[in-house]
Amino acid sequence: MARAPIERPEDLFHFGGGGEERAAQETTPAAVVTRRPRRGAEPGEKVLITGIAGGLGRLIARRISGSYEVTGTDRTPWEGAPAGLRLHVLDVRKRKFEDVFRTERPDAVVHLAFIRHFRAEPEVRHEVNVLGTKRVLEYAVAHGVKRVVVLSSGYVYGALPDNPNYMTEDFPLNVSRTYPDVRDLAEVDTLATGFLWQHPEIATTILRPVNTLGYYVHSAIGGYLRRRLIPTIMGFNPMMQFIHEEDVAEAVALALQAGTHGVYNVAGPGAVPLKVAIRETGGTAMPVPESVARSVFRQLFRWGLFPTPAGAMDFLKYPVTLDGRRFQTETGFRPLFTLEDIFASVRR
Amino acid sequence: MLDVVAKLGRAASDLLGDNVFSLDREITERLRRIPTRLNAYGYDAWGFHPATARRALLVTALFYKYWFRVQTHGIERMPPGRVLLISNHAGQIAIDAAMIATACMLEAEPPRIVRGMGEYWLPTVPWVNIAMVRTGSVVGTRKNCIDLLEQEEAVIAFPEGVRGMNKLIWERYQLQEFGQGFMRLALETRTPIVPIAVVGSEEQAPAIANVMPLARLMRMPAFPVTITWPWLGPLGMVPLPVKYNIYFGEPMWFEGNPSDEDEVIGEKVDQVKAVIADMLARGLESRRSLFW
Numbered sequence: 053m054a055r056a057p058i059e060r061p062e063d064l065f066h067f068g069g070g071g072e073e074r075a076a077q078e079t080t081p082a083a084v085v086t087r088r089p090r091r092g093a094e095p096g097e098k099v100l101i102t103g104i105a106g107g108l109g110r111l112i113a114r115r116i117s118g119s120y121e122v123t124g125t126d127r128t129p130w131e132g133a134p135a136g137l138r139l140h141v142l143d144v145r146k147r148k149f150e151d152v153f154r155t156e157r158p159d160a161v162v163h164l165a166f167i168r169h170f171r172a173e174p175e176v177r178h179e180v181n182v183l184g185t186k187r188v189l190e191y192a193v194a195h196g197v198k199r200v201v202v203l204s205s206g207y208v209y210g211a212l213p214d215n216p217n218y219m220t221e222d223f224p225l226n227v228s229r230t231y232p233d234v235r236d237l238a239e240v241d242t243l244a245t246g247f248l249w250q251h252p253e254i255a256t257t258i259l260r261p262v263n264t265l266g267y268y269v270h271s272a273i274g275g276y277l278r279r280r281l282i283p284t285i286m287g288f289n290p291m292m293q294f295i296h297e298e299d300v301a302e303a304v305a306l307a308l309q310a311g312t313h314g315v316y317n318v319a320g321p322g323a324v325p326l327k328v329a330i331r332e333t334g335g336t337a338m339p340v341p342e343s344v345a346r347s348v349f350r351q352l353f354r355w356g357l358f359p360t361p362a363g364a365m366d367f368l369k370y371p372v373t374l375d376g377r378r379f380q381t382e383t384g385f386r387p388l389f390t391l392e393d394i395f396a397s398v399r400r
Numbered sequence: 401m402l403d404v405v406a407k408l409g410r411a412a413s414d415l416l417g418d419n420v421f422s423l424d425r426e427i428t429e430r431l432r433r434i435p436t437r438l439n440a441y442g443y444d445a446w447g448f449h450p451a452t453a454r455r456a457l458l459v460t461a462l463f464y465k466y467w468f469r470v471q472t473h474g475i476e477r478m479p480p481g482r483v484l485l486i487s488n489h490a491g492q493i494a495i496d497a498a499m500i501a502t503a504c505m506l507e508a509e510p511p512r513i514v515r516g517m518g519e520y521w522l523p524t525v526p527w528v529n530i531a532m533v534r535t536g537s538v539v540g541t542r543k544n545c546i547d548l549l550e551q552e553e554a555v556i557a558f559p560e561g562v563r564g565m566n567k568l569i570w571e572r573y574q575l576q577e578f579g580q581g582f583m584r585l586a587l588e589t590r591t592p593i594v595p596i597a598v599v600g601s602e603e604q605a606p607a608i609a610n611v612m613p614l615a616r617l618m619r620m621p622a623f624p625v626t627i628t629w630p631w632l633g634p635l636g637m638v639p640l641p642v643k644y645n646i647y648f649g650e651p652m653w654f655e656g657n658p659s660d661e662d663e664v665i666g667e668k669v670d671q672v673k674a675v676i677a678d679m680l681a682r683g684l685e686s687r688r689s690l691f692w
Contacts (some may be wrong), residue, residue, distance in 0.1 A: 061553075084457060109660075113588045213521070213523040213524045214520045214523070214539055214541060215539070215541075216539065216541040216543035217445070217447075217538060217539075217544055217547065218445075218542075218543065218544075218547050219543070220543070246439070250422075263585070265534050285526075286526060287526020287527040287529070287530070288526060288529060288530070289524075289530050290445070291446070291447045291533070294522070321402060322439045322445070322688060323439075323443070323445060323447070324443055325443065328441050332441075342526070369523075370523060371447075375547075376584050390440070391439070392440065
């Protein structure tokens with residue numbers, strides 16, 4: 053059963069050395085060569101939030117509107133938005149999107165205009181997610197933005213059997229290997245990481261939060277846990293980390309405030325097995341043999357009766373748990389909501 | 401032989417008494433004292449779950465006390481905090497690991513959970529993956545091992561790997577080639593190494609051949625043929641009731657660069673190997689018989 057641990061191939065492709073200390077240092081040399089020194093956001097700065105009318109967008113807007121001047125874009129209007137918040141109802145794919153940068157001249161951009169569900173055509177997903185991100189980053193350079201926060205996701209690492217339990221930020225993004233339907237979101241992350249290296253003068257932060265739950269946020273895991281009968285894979289019960297939506301909003305606020313420059317996992321208060329999460333949110337697990345699950349749910353997805361493609365099933369088999377220490381050390385972030393709070397927020 | 405049967409009979413009748421219950425109580429009480437941190441739902445950060453481990457430990461403890469009648473020597477040498485347990489490996493199935501883990505639970509002070517480093521294919525096997533994680537083991541990646549040691553856990557590794565586990569009966573107690581990964585990790589995390597010699601395991605399932613084509617066909621690391629397996633079917637997997645002696649050596653501290661050349665690391669590995677070989681030789685010398 054046991055043997056001496058193997059050195060993983062990806063460990064050989066580091067920039068030398070090992071461990072978290074190095075990871076923290078990697079970002080510092082860039083700071084030395086910048087002409088405009090990076091620093092944290094100051095009160096009263098203009099922050100543009102793309103995708104502001106979504107659940108998380110609203111929470112982030114509310115969280116930071118006390119300290120900054122918030123403007124936002126979204127495809128749908130936001131009824132009852134806080135007073136003083138300017139909302140531009142438009143699509144990131146439209147020409148007018150650049151006008152927002154031109155007229156608002158934001159100091160910081162929080163980018164979360166992504167399509168994460170599968171009701172849209174793959175072409176639309178690609179245009180909004182990949183090309184949309186490309187445009188946001190281009191406009192940020194062109195219009196003198198000083199800070200960019202891109203809200204990626206923890207699942208870009210992919211669910212593979214040989215995942216270590218606590219993956220650090222330098223772990224490769226493997227999600228497309230078993231779940232090609234979300235490769236656009238892995239590409240978004242890669243695009244933003246490339247931008248981070250190309251533009252040391254802009255404080256760029258890529259956040260990869262773990263499974264986000266809460267009242268407002270629409271996440272695949274939230275939709276899954278809100279079912280009454282919840283399909284699981286027979287004989288598998290992986291550890292899963294969760295974070296409350298308010299803590300993700302807090303993480304974005306901290307990234308702005310601290311002026312971080314780097315890629316960060318954002319981990320919540322801890323991990324439990326999938327079935328404990330199902331029990332604690334009031335659902336009933338329905339174990340299905342893997343072979344049956346794959347074919348049945350592939351068909352159901354094709355007919356529009358199940359929200360996620362079959363590739364998502366690997367996330368019900370193998371743990372995708374992240375090491376969040378880098379973000380904690382650099383920003384002092386501590387999740388406020390406990391696992392009990394998180395489960396209570398989605399309990400029916 | 402009759403003597404063995406009589407002993408087994410006595411052991412079995414003992415079991416019918418309240419021994420099982422007292423053993424269960426003892427395990428429960430000891431599990432409460434392990435230095436591992438658990439969350440509000442009773443799991444540690446890697447998915448270890450004492451409530452599940454308790455049941456598994458009851459089974460291994462019965463094997464420990466009555467089937468292999470394990471005698472543990474020098475377990476008090478195990479230092480508190482992070483430690484790498486390095487042992488010889490044999491016997492076709494990893495009972496040696498289970499017995500060392502049981503010893504550390506029943507006889508160490510305070511009781512310790514031994515963290516196994518599982519092969520990469522184990523997480524893909526239904527139920528096995530759950531059992532592995534709930535009893536405290538993890539997938540054997542470098543990162544997992546470092547994280548566990550930094551959390552002051554006890555990690556067990558068998559540097560012989562399958563080379564040791566699947567050796568044939570006439571190769572018993574001949575230590576196979578040691579991997580170097582454990583030494584690099586020990587240097588990197590400044591972890592003491594406790595060498596362990598298990599006497600008994602190497603005769604529990606005497607293999608006379610290893611049919612590699614069959615192993616490849618079934619995608620297993622080996623396909624051993626023993627005196628009972630596969631002739632007796634599943635029953636042939638039951639190990640012989642050999643007497644186990646587990647010797648814990650003095651902790652060994654090493655210093656140096658974890659990314660040194662193979663030869664430099666190899667010298668340190670050989671020191672550990674020599675200590676285990678020495679303990680094995682002395683253990684075999686003082687052994688009266690295979691079965692008691």
